[in-house]
Structure formats: structure tokens, C-alpha cells
Amino acid sequence: MTETNPTFHVLTWGCQMNEDDSEQIALFMEQAGYLATDTVADADVVLLNTCSVRRKPEDKVYSKLGELAEIKHERKRMVIAVCGCMAQAEGQEITRRAPYVDIVVGPGHSSEVPDLVRQVLDGRSNGSRKTTPRMVLDDGSTEAYSVPVRSLGRPSRLRAYVPVMYGCDRFCTYCIVPLTRGRERSRPLEDIVAEVRALAAAGTREITLLGQTVNSYGRRLSGKPGFADLLRAVCAVPGIARVRFTSPHPRGFTREVVAAMADLPQVCEHVHLPLQVADNDLLRRMKRGYTIEQYDDVLQSLRSAIPGVAVTTDLMLGFPGETERQFQNTMDYVEHARFDAAFMFAYSPRQGTKAAAMDGQISRDAKVERLNALIELQNRITTEINQALVGSEQEVLVDGPSVRDTARMTGLTRTFKTTHIEPTPGAEPDLVPKVGGLVRVAIIEGGLTGLVGTIVTDQNAHPVLRRE
Numbered sequence: 183m184t185e186t187n188p189t190f191h192v193l194t195w196g197c198q199m200n201e202d203d204s205e206q207i208a209l210f211m212e213q214a215g216y217l218a219t220d221t222v223a224d225a226d227v228v229l230l231n232t233c234s235v236r237r238k239p240e241d242k243v244y245s246k247l248g249e250l251a252e253i254k255h256e257r258k259r260m261v262i263a264v265c266g267c268m269a270q271a272e273g274q275e276i277t278r279r280a281p282y283v284d285i286v287v288g289p290g291h292s293s294e295v296p297d298l299v300r301q302v303l304d305g306r307s308n309g310s311r312k313t314t315p316r317m318v319l320d321d322g323s324t325e326a327y328s329v330p331v332r333s334l335g336r337p338s339r340l341r342a343y344v345p346v347m348y349g350c351d352r353f354c355t356y357c358i359v360p361l362t363r364g365r366e367r368s369r370p371l372e373d374i375v376a377e378v379r380a381l382a383a384a385g386t387r388e389i390t391l392l393g394q395t396v397n398s399y400g401r402r403l404s405g406k407p408g409f410a411d412l413l414r415a416v417c418a419v420p421g422i423a424r425v426r427f428t429s430p431h432p433r434g435f436t437r438e439v440v441a442a443m444a445d446l447p448q449v450c451e452h453v454h455l456p457l458q459v460a461d462n463d464l465l466r467r468m469k470r471g472y473t474i475e476q477y478d479d480v481l482q483s484l485r486s487a488i489p490g491v492a493v494t495t496d497l498m499l500g501f502p503g504e505t506e507r508q509f510q511n512t513m514d515y516v517e518h519a520r521f522d523a524a525f526m527f528a529y530s531p532r533q534g535t536k537a538a539a540m541d542g543q544i545s546r547d548a549k550v551e552r553l554n555a556l557i558e559l560q561n562r563i564t565t566e567i568n569q570a571l572v573g574s575e576q577e578v579l580v581d582g583p584s585v586r587d588t589a590r591m592t593g594l595t596r597t598f599k600t601t602h603i604e605p606t607p608g609a610e611p612d613l614v615p616k617v618g619g620l621v622r623v624a625i626i627e628g629g630l631t632g633l634v635g636t637i638v639t640d641q642n643a644h645p646v647l648r649r650e
């Protein structure tokens with residue numbers, strides 16, 4: 183292609199897996215000669231990478247499609263593609279509600295997007311006006327979902343996501359993911375290590391291993407490498423200073439996994455341990471696969487094996503039939519568990535899931551009231567935990583200047599807390615934290631959104647680095 187090559191812009195909703203998918207779509211588009219733009223206004227091709235986990239992101243996509251319809255009315259050549267989970271779940275419905283959509287492509291088919299766009303553009307050059315939308319969707323059978331083709335030509339970056347497994351076999355009764363992303367399948371361990379090596383060579387210091395139930399990695403691979411083996415393999419890659427993973431399932435924290443986490447210095451002291459609710463009847467009806475007692479055993483084993491570990495969670499309220507008493511059980515457990523932070527959501531019925539057909543759907547008002555009470559409780563706990571860190575020292579991987587105050591650098595602790603670093607008055611260049619540096623920071627303030635600190639120096643006034 184030439185400098186007149188078509189331009190594209192990717193819009194993303196949803197989880198880290200979707201963020202990674204969007205990056206892959208953009209890479210495949212660039213490799214095919216399309217040019218990335220910063221705004222929809224400059225784009226010939228708009229790709230919407232969508233999420234189906236709750237109703238709200240779906241509504242936002244339809245609203246965005248409405249805006250794009252107006253633009254496309256003026257710019258008839260614009261190509262609109264809907265990608266991701268909503269494409270897989272809603273397929274025909276999308277083209278019924280938005281007949282101007284040109285392409286619908288399910289997750290896991292990022293590498294096919296440029297070719298689909300080319301087909302639409304070629305069709306237009308040949309004079310064809312409105313054509314049938316091109317659709318690439320999985321048919322729902324186990325075999326239909328393959329491990330997606332990945333591009334390793336990623337740009338240099340400090341932190342990177344690395345998908346290690348796709349799909350989910352657990353079929354929680356409220357969740358659409360097994361229907362949109364298919365059954366569980368893992369990438370070969372050597373492919374993952376090769377990707378991590380390439381990232382490290384390009385300057386990446388922190389990786390996050392991704393999977394819907396990431397710690398069940400490897401179950402169907404020959405030789406059955408487990409998640410503990412995977413952790414050991416990626417931690418052995420020179421240059422990778424930090425390893426994170428999300429989202430694990432509480433049942434996947436075997437003794438080997440906890441031991442590997444405790445042994446490996448690169449594995450950060452942060453676990454996202456999704457709870458949802460703390461009531462055994464609800465957990466059974468959600469088909470979560472654990473009781474609250476079993477969940478608590480996992481939480482305690484992580485806390486005793488990994489000193490200072492921060493634990494975050496997902497909490498869902500308003501599941502069908504949830505009584506005030508059951509909601510209170512969740513509140514009581516949240517008070518007991520003292521999570522560092524939580525993603526808190528009201529249950530949202532997803533068509534095709536078992537829970538959507540259950541009796542006892544909770545009213546919107548009751549959900550809002552419960553959500554507000556839960557947020558208030560968790561916010562208090564998060565604030566207390568972060569305030570208690572005042573006086574401690576934390577390792578921070580420096581991301582760059584703070585968005586709100588460019589005089590401060592900002593980064594993440596190993597425990598996943600955003601930390602702003604106060605400039606040291608009259609500091610020598612050595613004392614100015616560098617992007618990508620690992621520095622020790624003395625915490626002087628803690629609050630709901632994170633920490634504030636100053637650089638710790640040695641007797642020669644040099645910053646103390648934990649690992650370089």
C-alpha cells in the first residue's frame with residue numbers, strides 16, 4: 183500500500199483480554215498496511231471491540247454504532263466492524279439493529295480482520311453498494327474454537343499482557359464467557375516463553391499472564407504443564423522483573439501454585455481472587471465450585487505463604503433470589519476478609535445463561551441500594567489499608583509523569599497500588615525517578631485511590647533500587 187492507505191481506529195470495551203485483542207487487531211491491521219489514527223473522525227475503518235459480560239457495555243456499543251451511522255451517512259466509504267464477545271453473542275441481532283455494519287467477527291479471529299476489511303473495500307471499488315455483512319463467528323462446538331493466531335511484532339512497552347489460555351469450562355450460571363469465548367484451551371508453554379522473551383528483549387519489565395481461569399492453565403496440553411510450571415518458566419526469562427496474572431479461579435490455587443508464588447521473586451504480592459458472593463446457597467446456584475469456607479481457606483493460605491500479599495476481588499450483588507440476609511452475608515465477609523480493593527457489580531441477566539431464566543430477579547432499586555452499601559463498605563476498607571501503609575517502603579515500577587500533576591512520577595507497587603512519587607527538592611538527576619526504573623519509595627500518604635511517597639536514598643544520596 184502507499185501513503186493513501188486506508189486508516190483505522192479501534193475502540194475497546196471490557197476486560198484485559200479485550201485490551202490485548204485490540205492490540206492484536208491493530209498489529210494485524212498495521213502489518214497489512216493500514217494506518218492507525220488517534221480518532222474516529224480520521225478513520226476509514228472503525229473497529230469496535232466489544233464486551234458482553236454486562237448489559238451496560240452492550241448498550242454503549244449500540245449507542246456508538248448510532249453515532250457512527252451518522253458519520254457514515256456523510257462518509258459512505260467508511261467501514262464499520264464489530265469484533266469481540268458481543269459480535270459472537272449477538273451476531274445477526276447486530277446487523278438487524280445496525281444494518282450499516284460491514285463486518286461482524288468473534289473473538290479469536292483478530293488475524294482475519296484485515297482480510298475482511300480488504301474484501302469490503304474491494305467490493306466497493308468494484309462498484310458494489312451495500313453488500314451482505316461479512317461474518318466470522320464460531321459455531322459453538324468445542325472444536326470450533328482454536329487457539330488464536332498471535333502477532334509477536336509488538337511495540338516496546340514497560341508492561342504487557344500475555345494471554346496463556348482462552349475460554350472457560352466452568353459455566354458459572356450468570357456468565358456468558360463460555361458461550362462467547364468457547365471452552366478452555368491453552369497456548370503451548372514454549373510459545374508463551376518465546377513471546378515473553380521477545381517482550382523482554384524489547385524492554386518489557388512487567389508481564390501479566392491472562393486467562394479466564396488462568397491458574398487452570400495447561401490441563402489439555404500434552405504433558406499437562408501446570409500453572410506453577412508456567413510461572414517458573416516465565417520468571418526464568420532474563421529482564422522480566424515482575425510477573426502478575428489474572429483472573430485465577432479460587433479452585434486453581436493448588437499447593438504447587440501457592441508455593442511457586444511464594445518462591446519466585448518476580449511474582450508480585452498481589453492476587454485477584456474473585457469471590458462474587460459470600461453465601462453458600464448463592465454460590466451453589468451460581469455454580470462457582472466452592473463454598474465460602476473453601477474460599478476462605480484459599481485466602482488464608484495465600485496470606486500465610488506470601489507476607490504482605492494484597493488481595494483484590496470481584497463482588498456481585500442482586501443475583502436472582504438474593505435475600506437481604508444473603509446480601510448481608512457478603513457484607514459481613516467483606517468486613518472480615520478486608521480486601522485491598524474490589525470490582526463491584528450488580529448482576530445483569532445475560533441471554534443464554536441459566537441465571538437469566540431463574541425466578542426471583544431482583545429489582546433495579548434494590549440492586550442500586552445494595553451496590554451503594556457495598557461500595558461504601560469496601561471504600562472504607564481500601565482507605566484504611568492504604569493509610570496503614572504510611573511509614574512503609576514499597577518497590578515502585580515507574581510508569582511516567584502523573585496525568586494530574588506532571589511534576590510527580592507515578593507507578594505501581596508490587597501490590598498493585600498506584601503510587602505518586604513526590605519530587606525531591608533540588609534533586610540531582612540521579613534522584614529523579616526514570617521511566618522503567620524500580621525504585622524504593624517511602625510512603626507518606628495513603629487513601630482510596632492509592633499512595634504518595636518519596637524516593638528512599640542510601641547514605642550517598644543515591645536512590646535505592648531493588649533490582650536493575
Ligand code: SF4
Nearest residue numbers: 350352353354357359
Ligand atoms: S469462571 Fe465463571 S465467571 Fe469466570 S469466565 Fe468462567 S464461567 Fe465466567
